[in-house]
Structures are given as structure tokens and as C-alpha cells.
Amino acid sequence: MANITLKNVTKRFDKLETIHSVNLELCDGEFVVFVGPSGCGKSTLLRLIAGLEEITEGVIEIGDKNMNNIAPANRGVAMVFQSYALYPHMSVRENMSFGMEMRGESKENIHTRITKASHILQLDELLDRKPRQLSGGQRQRVAIGRAIVREPDVFLFDEPLSNLDAELRVDMRIQIAQLHKKLKATMIYVTHDQVEAMTLADKIVVLRAGHIEQVGSPMELYHNPNNMFVAGFIGSPKMNFLPALISDIEADNSVIVAFNGQKILFKIQSDKLSIGDPVTLGFRPEHIHLAKQEDGFHFDITVDVAEHLGGISYLYSRFENNNMTIEVSGENVLTSGDVLSVGIKQSDCYLFDQAGKTLIERVLPNR
């Protein structure tokens, strides 16, 4: 069992606190992605779990065992670094066998495990090469192979694909997903790329400034973000936000939201709003229609910049000094200066209070 529990984990570097009393439960066999902007503490949290940094306060448990004073090598974790961290003076085979030799494994066992891992990752032809003789993708596979041969309970990936080109990233992403299916081990993956997070994760942990903002499945985070930060971070391009007002409050927690002279009824989860309170209306670029919607808001915009990617196009514009991104089908050949009338369905809207907390709960799509 390799479930991981973090209880009030705090990390301070001298007087600077970078992780603030984090509590987290990760289940055995889950693929968990830590995501967040640069400096949010995701890599630090990973290094705390690996034991490469000492925690200042709190408890880290792996498999229900307190790991606070356990050396990194004895925690049952293997880590794949962003820089690959291969030993430059050793061959691929030596890189993979080093850890097992350190633990005094038998030569037969070392050979068997290396053969198995190199077969899984198609490294058989590369075993006698030095890291400098390998391409970026091959080095990454060796780094993963080095982790596999340890047969750890938990795999830790620290932005492992960020040094690869776009095509190779997609390939390696699929390989990592397949590896997780095959090994069924607990995997924690750190990235700032929310596409990687959405595609790989069973569970996403969104971090900001050393705090956990939300934990949930990719679909939960996409459809029901807790706050504006998560709503803006999950989804690409990011969600659009426009200011609106509460114009009326009705019974059973329903409010009338006024925006651009239009009024729409929303059922909300708060009873603390008053008439006249400012709120933020959120809607995703892919949910904007180039036509007025019967049950939603509509307004006119002028296209500032148009990016045509083939299948889709992104239109960048402004509405009342707020940046807006619109995703449209590539068939719409629009260009800067075009004036558009756009509409958003009420069911595609998100609503946030003044503190940025979400006000509505949306229904997740079913299979």
C-alpha cells in the first residue's frame, strides 16, 4: 500500500515559509498531478515527500508509516528529475544498476530488472551508451528506467517533460500514462503545464503560494473550480472574467445578475449576498458563441488580434477594459478589426463573489 498522507506539512527556508500547513490524502495507485504557477511550492512539496528537503513542521506518511526521519533511499520512492540527472560518466546500464548496487542486490537480480525495464522503455540498444550519446527523449526514458528498476511504491516526477520539444512531449506523456497503467504504482507528477495535468491525472492538486487551492479530478476542477484562481488556471486558454452586479435576490438562494444591461437568474450556494454586490462572471473561451444565445448574455466586441491554428482560431479582444479570448472554429476566417456579436449560455457561466469564491455548482457531464 502506497497511500500518502500529508498532515499540516510546513516548510520554512530560514524565516521564509514556502509551504503553509498543507493537508493532503493520496490513494494507493493514483496518478496525482501537482500543478500551479512558478514559485507556488509544487516542487518543494515533491522534494519534501522524496526526503530531499526536511519538513519544518507536520508529518508525512507513506503507506501509513511516518517518513519524517527516514532517509530518501528508504522511503520507497523513486524520482525523475527535470534535468534527468543521469550520471554522465556511467553507461545507461550503470546508471540503472547504481541504486541496486548501493542496496547490495544480487547481480542476477540487477540483470533481470534492467532487462525488464529496458524492454518496457525500448532501451535495449542503448544500454552501453553514455548519456551524452543519447537524445533528449532517450535520456528521459533512461531516467524513467532508473526509477522503474528500483521497483518503488511511489514514483515522483519533477517536470520531466519540460526540456523536450512539443512532439516528444506528447509521445512521452502517452508513455508515462501507459507506464502508470502497467505498473499501477502511485505516481506524483509536478508540472506547470495544465494540459499535462488534465490529460495524465486521476487527481489534480492546484497550488498557489504554498497553499492548496483545490484537489479534485480534472473534470471536477474544470467544471467546478472552487475559486477564480483555479478557474483561471485550469483550462487553456484561460477563463474570461467580466464584472457584473447582483440586481435582485429571490427566494431559495436565487439571484438576478445584471451584466451589460441584461439580467439572468442564477441559483447560488450562498446566502450572504446583498442587492448591489459586485460579482465576477466567468466563461471559457470555448463556450463563447458567435451568435446571441436565448438563455444567456450577449455583447459586441471588436477583434484586436486573430490567431489561426487551422482547426480552431483564437480571437483576442477587450470588453470594458477586460481582456477576452474567444475560441472559434477554424472555418471562421476573422481578422483584427472585425466587430462580432457574441453570446454565452447561462449554463456555461461561472459566478464568483468579491473574494473570488465560486457561487454556483455545476453538474458534471456523464459518460
Next chain:
Amino acid sequence: MILIKKMTPARCVAWLVLITMLVVTLFPLLFVAKTSFVPAGELYTTSTQLLPDNPTLSNYKKIFGLLSTEESIAAGGSGANINITTSMINSVIFTGIIVIVQTFNCALAAYAFARIPFYGSKLLFGAFVASMMIPSVVTLIPNFVLMRDLGLLNSMLGMVAPFFLMHGFAVFFLRQFFISLPKDIEEAAQLDGANSFMIFFKIALPLSWAPLMTVATLTTINMWNEFLWPFLIATDDSMKTLPVALQSFKSQTPQGQPDWGGLMAATVVATIPTIIMLFFFGRRIVESVQFTGGK
């Protein structure tokens, strides 16, 4: 063609200055080499020539003990003796011990300063760097008294003792390199189960081959030429290193002229290892020292 195109007036001046410096530097060496092949009788008559009229190996035979004292005097020598083979062996042992032990110790200290945080490390490292500013003559007498009290005078241990434990520059130089090693690699080794010593021996040392060779080369050159300390400690002929033996050979005829031919031949022999080292590692030494910004 490319060279001619790039020859600006400023570049011409630079080349001229460099060539002048090269001539000024190499001329004494050429003169030493020439004199070592000149017969004693022609020493003054050919002093203005770049090459000897009648080159001879008698000076080399003399210093390697292939001529008797009578034959040596007949060949124009002063009768002074030098046991160059023994001195050469002493120099090799003296230099070898210091190079191996000092480089290893300095690498250990440098790695600790670079990677293992401990209380007072900055202060201690500052002391190491500051030690480079202390002239060796200042520590000469205290060291001598210590060696005398330990009964290590006229012994190899006494000769190597002040040098073989540590050297400020080597520690500083290697620390700079260890700092530049990617930390990820060492952390990967840590996760693989290696302790600090294993990481040092299995990862850091093999990756530091080039700077270690540079330190070893610089130490070899310095120790091969070290004169004052072995001169104080090694009083017995059998313990003398080459620089001490050369001085001793020169001063064996205090009333008359030294045996210049023999002295120059011995000097050429003593210089050969240094020249070989510079030939193979010269560029690396210059580049590495530039890398540290030390000199």
C-alpha cells in the same frame, strides 16, 4: 589568408610584444641548454654563441657519475659531485606523496565546503582562503621547530609534513568546481541509496577528473621546484631533492668557479619533468585557473 586579413595594426603590435616576451622568457633556457653541451675549456670563448662549436656529453656523464673525479677535473670540472639519480628519486617521492595526499585531502575538504552545510563552514573556508595570503617564510621557523621537536628532521615525513595535508588554493579551486556540479545528480544518487562518502567517491570525484588533474599538475610543478623547506630539513646527501642537490653542487667550490657545465646539465635534467608537464597540461592549467578567477 584568414590570418593576413585579421592582421590589424593593433594585432601586429600585440604579436610583436608577445614574440618579444617569448624570446626574453626562452632565451635563458636556451642558454642553459647550450652551456650544458659546451666543454669546460670553451665555456668563455663561446659564451656569445647560440650553439656550441664542439658539443659534448661529458657534463651529463659527470652528473650521472659516469666519470671519476679525476676524469671530471681533467674535463675541466671543479671536482664537485652531485648524486643526481638519488636526488631525482627523492624529488619524485617528495613530489609524489604531496601531490597524491594533498590533492585527495583538498578534494575532501572542498567537497565538504561546497556541499555539506555545517556550523562555521564559511568562517573556516575564509580561513583557508586567507592562508593563501601568508608568505611561507612566516611559517618556516615554527614549522622547523615543530619538526625538530617531533624528531622528523632529515626524514621524508618531515619534508612533506607542511605540504601534504592541505593547500588553500587547491581547496578554493576544487570547491568552485564542486559547486558547479549539478545538484540533481547528487540528489539522484542520494535517492539511489548513496551516502555522502559514496556520492563523493562514485559521483563527484569521477566527474572532477579535469580539475583534479589541474591541481595535481600545479602542485607537481610547485613541489618539484620547492627549495627552502627541503633545504632546511634534508641535511643528509641521501635525502636531498633536486633543487637542494643543485644548490649543494654549486656551493661545493666556494673559493673557485662553480662547475658551470655540470650545473647546467643538472639543471636541464631537473627541468625536463616540468617541461613535459607543461607540454601536456599547459592549456588545461591556464584555462582552469582562469575558470576560478583565482589569478
